[in-house]
Amino acid sequence: MADAGGAPPAAARCGVVAIIGAPNAGKSTLVNALVGQKLAIVSPKVQTTRTRLMGIALAGPAQLLLVDTPGLFAPRRELDRAMVAEAEAAARDADIRLLLVDSARAALPDTLPGAAGAPAWLVLNKVDLVAKARLLPLAAELAAAHAFARVFMISALTGDGVDDLREALATAVPEGPWLFPADQLTDAPQRLLAAELTREQLFLQLGAELPYASAVLPESFETRPDGSVLIRQQILVERESQRAIVLGERGRRIRSIGEAARAAIGEALGTRVHLFLHVKVMPGWAENPSVLRALGLRPGARR
Template sequence: MKTKAGFVAIVGAPNAGKSTLLNQLLGEKLSIVTRKAQTTRIRVLGLITEGDTQIGLIDTPGLFQPKSKLERAMVRAAWDSLEGADLVLLIVDAAARQPDAKVEAIMQELAQRKQKATLVLNKVDKIRVEKLLPLTEQLSATGMFDEIFMISALTGDGVEKLKAKLLGAMPAGAWHYPEDQLTDVSERLLAAEVTREQLLEQLHDELPYEAAVLPEAWEERKDGSVMIRQTIVVMKVGHRAMVLGKNGARIKEIGSAARAELTAQFGRTVHLFLDVKVDERWQEMGEYYRVFGIETK
């Protein structure tokens, strides 16, 4: 059988819906999704294998003007994902009605790189058609996009049409991964991301996004279950108190919710143990970045 294979980089501003789109395309939850901007930190590769075609979908951190070392590493990882990509999807939040400064900066960078892209206007379920057309015409007039799709990554509207375009655009070549593989991200790191998702969801307004979840131990047990130990790292003593909650109530809630999702995701019993520590300088230390698979320079 002649096969096709390629990679698609999904880029866009924070909260444009990149991770939601990845999950919708895969039909499975792989990237974490929260209300908080800049949730995605690691490069997540999701794999679609249908018929004779395999697509590697690369979900990237949101593109914005970085300030900290962590943010610079995240943005650099996102731009690096374009190298070797056969197709680039620029996801734009259509509900915003006008491209903001972040979207314009991304488009300028794409233009400087002479990078053609496919434009995906997301969240069309939140805007009336007559409001959407001016935005479509404005972005189309730039001449940067080979095609424009209007979708709702949340509801799935328009996603199958986009998926068909991706499958048809992949070049001839051998598959890079086994047919039944969903991602190249380790289960240890995926589990840490699930816990971080619960951390951000339950402490959305109180806790800065700078908190990290580190995988510490993974033990396979004879009964088929798995024991996972993770450490939540925060930058201030006050943040640690928030995560723990009164008499440890909050961290128990975070652990319970993460444990339930991991059990469903892995299809077996998960024993999850969480610790919380304070490290004011964790964002400046290379060992943390290596855990996330982020390169520092």
């Protein structure tokens, strides 16, 4: 472990672990479980994750750089293409690729993105939802489809098997110096983390389709003299009717979203937060390169 001053051990290890898989396989939940703190937003809806987010976990002498990625799916919009490109780029840059599979659905991609030199591990998630007698045959069936170096069975939600996976990653990543301080949990700017926590509330509080037609752009992030943070964010929607839904009757919905997001951001930052939201109609924002860049994506990236 790191010493009291945060210095890495002499025999340090450090490596990038890309967590890839279908939408809603539990990638963000696994990153949070491995880090031991909530970093990536989660919701029951698919395609919640839109950009790469790195969680940083310590395991013995190893620093694990855990990259949460958007799900692999057939893209339609420029936003979708940029999301899939993010996942594939993360896989190419990884030392280890974790293919996370929902055990209840058990679907594998036809090909595994990433460099052939980086080992791929199969991680069956949500094993608490599948009969135990089915798990071993299922693992054997899926492992036969690709040359997986290792197979793990976990429940990222309950934590079952997560410690074993973390320890295995710690011994498998390359030897080398840590790239981040011992107390750093992510490489994401605070303003983007705050925007993601607001977007999480859009997924949790709005209907099935509206979150996919919306985005949260950080406008300003200011630390005040008393240590509190003043944050202004813009919620983009595609149509005026969607703006009315986000606002709600007499502004009740936007207040509920703001209150919940303010509490989540305050907990994540460890300080008092003043959050101001406003809703803007921007038709076609999901095809707008400047908006996608503001969201942390790279428009124009191709598979």
